[in-house]
Amino acid sequence: MNPITVNVEDKLFQNRYRVDTGRPHIRIKDAEVCTNDCAVQSCTFVCPAACYKTEGNGSVTLITDGCLECGSCRILCSDHGNIEWEYPRGGHGILFKFG
Ligand code: SF4
Numbered sequence: 626m627n628p629i630t631v632n633v634e635d636k637l638f639q640n641r642y643r644v645d646t647g648r649p650h651i652r653i654k655d656a657e658v659c660t661n662d663c664a665v666q667s668c669t670f671v672c673p674a675a676c677y678k679t680e681g682n683g684s685v686t687l688i689t690d691g692c693l694e695c696g697s698c699r700i701l702c703s704d705h706g707n708i709e710w711e712y713p714r715g716g717h718g719i720l721f722k723f724g
């Protein structure tokens with residue numbers, strides 16, 4: 626019997642996301658903290674939706690489109706407390722599909 630393989634990218638593609646334009650539900654409070662005080666910048670490689678990105682100058686950018694609302698970034702950043710995190714407003718955000 627062949628093993629069942631699951632491709633994470635294919636599974637994520639099943640989801641749909643409704644953007645709340647101009648109202649991101651997660652916000653980096655102080656960009657300077659990311660650049661100067663956070664050596665590891667773990668949000669940039671732990672987020673399953675790749676919402677955080679390290680830029681060439683060491684700063685971190687956040688685009689919440691596609692966020693899975695897993696809460697990992699909020700927990701990872703608890704040492705610095707530099708993330709303001711809310712669920713999206715009703716009718717917006719991730720729509721999970723398990724097809
Ligand atoms: S973990 Fe927090 S402080 Fe560090 S880069 Fe990410 S958002 Fe910035």
Ligand code: SF4
Binds near residue numbers: 671673674675689695
């Ligand atoms: S809640 Fe999860 S998916 Fe959304 S930005 Fe944070 S780590 Fe990424």
